[in-house]
Amino acid sequence: MNPEILLLLWAIGLVIFEAFRAPGKDPRVLGWLSMTGVALVLIATWVFPPLEGLSWKNLYQTDGMSLFFHRLFLVVTYFVVWMSIDYSKRFPIARAEFFVFPLFTTVGMMLLASAADLVTIFVALELVTISFYVLVAYQRNRSESLEAATKYLIIGGLSTAFLVYGLAFLYGGLKTLSLAEIAAYLALNPINSLVMLGILLVVVGLAFKLAAVPFHVWAPDVYQGAPTPVTAFLATGSKAAGVVILIRMFTEYDAAFAGAAAKVLVQPLLGFLAIGSLLLGTFAALPQRNLKRLLGYSSIGHAGFILIGLSCYTDRGNAAVLMYLAVYLIAALLAFFIISQLSEVLGGDEIQHYAGLGQRSPLLAFGLAVAFVSMAGIPPLAGFLGKLGVLGAAWEVENSNLLIAGVVAGTVGLYYYLNIVRAMYWQEPSASAGPIRVEILIRMTVIFLTAGLIIFGFYPQPIARTVEDALRLHGPDSFLAETR
């Protein structure tokens, strides 16, 4: 059975369970049940690995790539729900659905990773986006949350419009919706203006999802205003979802697109998006004082690094992107986990609130420092491998513009990440501030993620193995071979 169906049934079951439960009971129970469901499905991907190949009338494909992203999304969701449960202790969230909703988003994201058809992509993407509208707006009584939700709704609707318009043009030009058939057609035939327009619009729509420049304006506001666990979900899951569509639609068909007009069109486009995101994401982050907003800008920069890898159109580029995503997710989850812990105790998310955190809570300060230094790509932390990978991919295709932009963004990025480290360690806490108590479970989660970043920095082989599997089992390639 497809893991999406299992998770969907579990989520619907939980909603029904909540509806028939006596009111006034602890809503967090649902959160624990959600986590259990995610963990079970995650385990099932190993114990009952799905059969590879196309299914559901060629709408759905299972291959190494889809398996990689399924696991990645499930891990992210696990931590996001855990973060939400913890968050609800400090910012009461009246309704228990808050803990179940991420599961629907995850189903959508998993479906995206398995999509073999433009229609599946669109439906899955809508499932993701619509459930995100609800999550971002969940704190109805906070005006920031509402502002963020309105912006996200408008921009999200706009980007969906671009995307679906583009898909329509693709269908009009190619008379098919199957990704593999599109790839096979484009490999052999020249591109016409309808298809070109379609591809352009699709890239624009996806650039919105990735928060790549110049389609990034929503990210800082939404990141700042949304509840922190939702921000974490946006920064990790939503971004990875955008990446997987780009891989599925464009860069995965490396062999098929080689020399084809579509590659000639898309490759420089992705390169342009990459350079813009790198430069704007890092330089605009410099003056930011709010940590969540700063992470919004930094996530634009990370989209830039990911786009470097994608725009290479090589196996190395794809491998580097998967590596980058995996290590970025750990760091981002750790950072948001700690920020969500602290925003009430510290009185806000501004950098000045973090002054002297090194003395008030050595563990949280260390974890946050490790997360930021990893995001900055400083070895020996795992984030370095992602940067090394994408820069290496750019070297291989000898694209010096991408390399220069990467180096500039890397150096400038270090500056603003270090600003936070400086505040935590160099400044003294205010006199009234005492030590911060951290629960044992939170403590263990922080230690777990921090250790992950350090250990994978020195010994990345486990991640490399999963990346290797994702690349080895290429569904579409074998399918293409059959259709020819």
Add this chain to the structure above:
Amino acid sequence: MFSSTSIPVWMLIIPVLGMLAIASGLPAKRIALGVGGLNLLLSFILFGAYDAVTGGYQMLTRVPVLELPELFMIHFLVGVDGVSLPLVLLTTIVSLSAFAVASEEVKRPKEFFICLLAVSFGSLGAFLSLDLFFLYIFHEVALIPTFLLIGVWGTRDRKFAATQLTLYLAFGSLILLIGLLGLYFVFPPDFRTFDLVELQQRLGEMQGPIPLDLQKVIYPLLLIGFGILVSLFPFHSWAPAGYAASPAPAVMLHAGILKKFGLYGLIRLGVPFFQDGVAVYAELLAFLLLGNILYIGFVTLAQKDLNLMLGYSSVMHMGYLFLGLLSMNLIGLTGMVVLMVAHGLSAALLFGLASSIRERAGTLVLKDLGGLATKAPHLAFLFIMGAFASIGLPGLGNFAGEVLIFFGAWTAYPVVTALALWGVVISAVYMLRAVRDIFFGELNPVLEKARDLRGLSESWPYVLLVVALLVVGCYPRILTDMIQPSLIQLFESAGL
């Protein structure tokens, strides 16, 4: 389990255990001294066990950590050869001395000693690693705690100095990283690896050296990247400000050890892989190193503060080391390695003693000092030994290195060498003037109550450094016999 082959691995495990021990609350300074002492002992055993006649890479331990041809081939590979072994010795000697100089009476002593151990661990790892990936990341491992050491425990404008130093060095490292990636992708897909030992073998299997047009692109990246880490003119401005603001043990570790990493990298990669690139950029390097020696020499003359003077002087002396690199022959490069060791020892000695002068006088402005020798003769003696070494007086290590460098460079670049020789005069002027201003002349009233170093218990870290300088100076063959066979092999792998 404990054969000499595993010594390099143990030398990396011990500091990590030490850091964990300190983090768990054991007495910080004692643990640090224990780690330093143990590693010094191990490095002596390593020195004895290394077969200098055979030369080449020995005591190799290789563990694959990333083997994915689509991404990278990375091995955790530690070992030594005749070029890195002297630097490993330098690291352990200076580390022990720096740990001993470090005081426990600072704020947050636990973290302070963990950072010091981390710098020492990173430097040791950088010199022991024979995989480009780990070479790079161990250097960065040492860089992050340096940032914290200056920022948290520094003096004066520590925040600016630490940020400037970190950003400068991070930028240099990134350029270096691009260069290393270039070296990785120069090879055909099946040959690509970060493993230096394999890379050298594969260079031998390929027909001829790396193509010139690629060397022309990659070598300058390495030269500038490593050069920024070594404060090559005009990328030097992070060094004096950073050193003046650092706490004494941190600057001993950085100026003494970590800064040598860039030069080591240039020998390690330049000699086997980039002979043609070195030749193409020789004139540029000649100009830059004269900038280090002469321009920075004059800047040093103008300094009125001892710490800034020492900072600039250490930048200036990098010029001689680059002169050795410029020569690209056996004599010059041997001299370069000897001078790297000797300069590391003398810089650590002078920076360490400068901090004890500050403790006594409360200032390092030269004109506010004077006559300290009457109150603190031992301190004066040790400082003067360091100053003499730095000038290049025969009998101390720096002389041996500088002479070899000048001989090596003379044959190829007589004009540059002749100009560089004036640097010796310049450094004699400022060093002797500083010694006169601090220790002789009329006793400054603020120094009335200054006390001497209390016997060996307080002065042994410095005595250790002076003894090492004397050993290298009086019997340089202890190093050169070790360096030369390995250098010859590096040249051979370049096909020369």
